[in-house]
Amino acid sequence: MSTDKTSDDADESEELDDSVREKLEHEAERAAEQFDEGIVELLAWILDTETRARIYVYLRQNPNSTSDEIAEGTGLYPSTVREALAALHEEGKVQRGKRTASGAGNNPYEYTAMAPSELVGECVDEIQEELNTVFNLDSHLGVCSIDEEEPVRITVRDADDEPGDPGE
Numbered sequence: 001m002s003t004d005k006t007s008d009d010a011d012e013s014e015e016l017d018d019s020v021r022e023k024l025e026h027e028a029e030r031a032a033e034q035f036d037e038g039i040v041e042l043l044a045w046i047l048d049t050e051t052r053a054r055i056y057v058y059l060r061q062n063p064n065s066t067s068d069e070i071a072e073g074t075g076l077y078p079s080t081v082r083e084a085l086a087a088l089h090e091e092g093k094v095q096r097g098k099r100t101a102s103g104a105g106n107n108p109y110e111y112t113a114m115a116p117s118e119l120v121g122e123c124v125d126e127i128q129e130e131l132n133t134v135f136n137l138d139s140h141l142g143v144c145s146i147d148e149e150e151p152v153r154i155t156v157r158d159a160d161d162e163p164g165d166p167g168e
Contacts (some may be wrong), residue, residue: 001096012129038055039053039057039064040053041053042056043056043057045091046119046123047088047119049084051076051080051081051084052084052087052088054074054114055070055074055076055081055084055088055094056088056093056094056113056119058070058073058074059111059112059144060113060116061093063112063113064099064110064112065110065111066099066108066109066110066111067081067082067085067108067109067111068108068110070085078135085111088113089111092113092114093119093122094111094112094113094114095111095112095114096110096111096112097109097110098110105165119157120156121156124154124156127154128150128152128153128154131152131154132150132151132152135151135152136151
């Protein structure tokens with residue numbers, strides 16, 4: 001009888017462990033999805049569309065991917081992926097090169113996304129330019145003159161830079 005009780009206790013403990021493990025795994029997956037969605041939303045603002053943001057995230061996780069691999073990995077239509085990749089490549093946000101030795105004689109392009117630090121640098125340059133245009137609006141309209149043409153300067157430092165070191 002004590003053997004049966006010990007066995008039952010062990011089974012219950014295992015079931016409880018499995019239940020807790022499943023809940024933890026589910027919560028971890030949900031947290032990762034929410035994090036990914038937050039990143040995609042932020043990148044959609046920087047890259048203009050959610051489609052381009054999803055492609056960028058996929059390429060950061062899977063460099064040297066073909067358009068078909070990206071379409072499969074993101075769930076986007078292949079034609080949508082190819083169109084977005086062409087625009088991202090033209091803007092310099094992704095690089096492309098021929099895949100070597102694909103076996104079938106067809107060497108498709110493979111793509112790699114620029115580093116996030118470079119993407120932020122480009123974004124900051126654009127924002128700075130737009131802010132300076134607004135700041136100097138009266139001067140452009142001839143309402144008044146402003147001595148300084150670029151009063152707004154945004155500096156981005158790498159994590160390695162010391163506080164106070166100017167960024168490039």
